[in-house]
Amino acid sequence: MSRPLRIVFMGTPDFAVPTLRAIHDSGHTVVAVVTQPDRPKGRGRKLTPPPVKKAALDYDVPILQPETVRTDEFHTQLAELKPDLFVVVAFGQILPQSLLVIPTQGAINVHASLLPRHRGAAPIQWAIIKGDAQTGVTTMMMDKGMDTGDILLMRKTAIESDDTAASLHDRLSLMGARLLIDTLNELQGGTLTPTPQAHDQATYASMLKKKDGEIDWSLPAEQIERLIRGLTPWPGAYTFSDGVRLKIFKASVLDREVSITPGTIIECFPGELRVATGKNALAIQEIQGKSGKRLPIDDFLCGCRLPDGTCLGSTKKLR
Structure with missing residues (x-):
């Protein structure tokens, strides 16, 4: 049996929490959680931790909250952890190539669309707005582009006539967690076959205002x-x-x-x-x-x- 993977998990919002919990429960070793800094929220502007940090506090694991990942200090912190893999889910910062080469088995992203459709920040919302009949989740190997890496696994779900961004978010969040575990299992079993994206078919889901x-x-x-x-x-x-x-x-x-x-x-x-x-x-x-x-x-x-x-x-x- 393969040894547990040493994983650095990177994520910030509620969408990422089920995947963090699934990795922890799977027996793999989360050597650190990286998330965005606490931000002021609400009318009182109270400093509030992101959902992933709140979840990570349940585990005995280092929590890193860099304002930017593009510093020598942060690079050194991650390298010293000797990770096998990064798992990234809606983290909120683009990782430079100098970070992506740190883990021995690369970096895997969970994205809430059927890539290459709806690359970008708001794939769940735009799938509904554009009238897509279906959407899903994709795991991919990360590269320096914006959601441009090779596809690993994909799962689909129909968009129902009463789906809102909220209901679809919750469904895809759980689907993404399960798909990530399937991806790790196939990675360790040597059965993953990365497939390049059809870049000429890509669409972009821009951040909403x-x-x-x-x-x-x-x-x-x-x-x-x-x-x-x-x-x-x-x-x-x-x-x-x-x-x-x-x-x-x-x-x-x-x-x-x-x-x-x-x-x-x-x-x-x-x-x-x-x-x-x-x-x-x-x-x-x-x-x-x-x-x-x-x-x-x-x-x-x-x-x-x-x-x-x-x-x-x-x-x-x-x-």
Whole structure:
């Protein structure tokens, strides 16, 4: 039987936690955990550790939190650990080639897409926004590029019609942990066959910003509905009414032809909010307004009247 691998784990957000736990439980040796520094969060700006650090505190393992990995000191720290392998999951910093050559068996990344589609920072969100029928997780050997290394293993899952970025995140997080263990098993068994990516088929999932959530009502209802799901819970899809930001969490597409200005609230039954779009209409089902509470639309409309003919997307926008 092969000896346990000496692994340096690198990751930061919740997505990476199941993989760290899976490696620890598999019998391999986590010789260090590398994660981002604690950051101020919330209204009180309290210094908060990243989720991976919180998880790593359960284990007797060194935790490294470099502001940048591109220092001689950090390079020396990792080299002294004599790792067999780096495992990297949503770490948040690009590793230079000088680090990638430290482990004797290289560095493996777990990425939340079916590479080469959706390379980059936000693959889960963009898979929904773009209307992909399926997505998945990929393990790959890391090189100096952005998610460009050879593919090791891949697992697929359908994107359901009610999937949000949150639900897909949780499913792919667990899939990624299992896939990484399968990858380690095949690595030790000598059965891994790295496959170069088809670079000419690559697409990029750019990092999302709050401004990306503003709804363009001239788009088809189907596209807006995907945007809402893809941006839930963050950064959130939103529009405006008289300068007040309305954050939309759930909506459905109505196969109804409309011939009025996109963004206009159309006649509907009490307790419903239907909005004209560039193609068909959208029925808003969950929304957040001034109160800061996420509400079913009928509860929201009890305290905030939006009459037929109101046009959403006011030019008096809050930033």
